Amino acid sequence: MTSSGLHEFNGAFQLYNHPSDSNPLKASIMDHVAHNSHLSSDDSKMPSIETALILMRHGESMWNEKNLFTGSVDVPLTRRGVEEAVEAGKRISNIPIDVVYTSALIRAQMTAVLALTQHRCKKVPIIMHNRNKQAETWSQIYSDEAKKHSFPIIRAWQLNERMYGGLQGLNKQEIAERYGKEQVREWRRSYDIPPPEGESLQMCSERAVGYFKEHIEPQLQSGKHVMVAAHANSLRTIITYLEKLTSRELIGLELSTGVPLLYIYKEGMYMKRGSPIGPGEASVYALTRNLALYRQKLDEMSS
Structure with missing residues (x-):
């Protein structure tokens, strides 16, 4: 056993819970992550008592940088957005993932792919082309081994950002000056x-939460670990569903770009397991100090 809280098991380093981890909630999470992070694809299909759900807003987009209303306009990431996605991937690199959902917009897809390249299982992110028969046929994978070592990425327009209608592409400050800050805030x-010719938050919620209930929740119920890369408003509505928040509480929710959130699904309930650690700590989605040390130790061994 090493001083950093690791022990060797079947040739691989696994997490070890220090007695000092007095918080039983954190300890159970760490056990869960350590146990599942090395599962094969076949193992991950077995019914699971707990399944992981990762929610992640896309990294900074080029219109975020310019302070423009983006909505459903398909804008890519900035250099900073790329860096945020990579850093987010490091923070969730030990969380098991079986299937990935993104919106139909490139900024969410870029974020998902870049984050997944950092995962310790070294699977290949593959975007599924299943929206028409020819695309599905042409993109079919004929190797079971290749399928086993891939992250399937499913795109859904229902997870898109709220459509801002006549505000899309306009500078937020100019709109405030034209219509007044109170109108824009409303x-x-x-x-x-x-907004004019756009969606209300309620309309966005109906499509995003509806899709989550119909397609994503059944995956969690079947024992799959799921990651969702989407947008501020579509994710806020999903979080409202997960945490049983009111519409007033939904309005007050804020999500930063490129910051993953982890929930554990168990017996029909969603339990929030925290946010990434501070920038002064190790670059890992660490729910305990031991998990950060674990990642550091592995990096030292491979260097």
């Missing part, structure tokens, strides 16, 4: 009032 933060 469009952005009210639950059921849409």
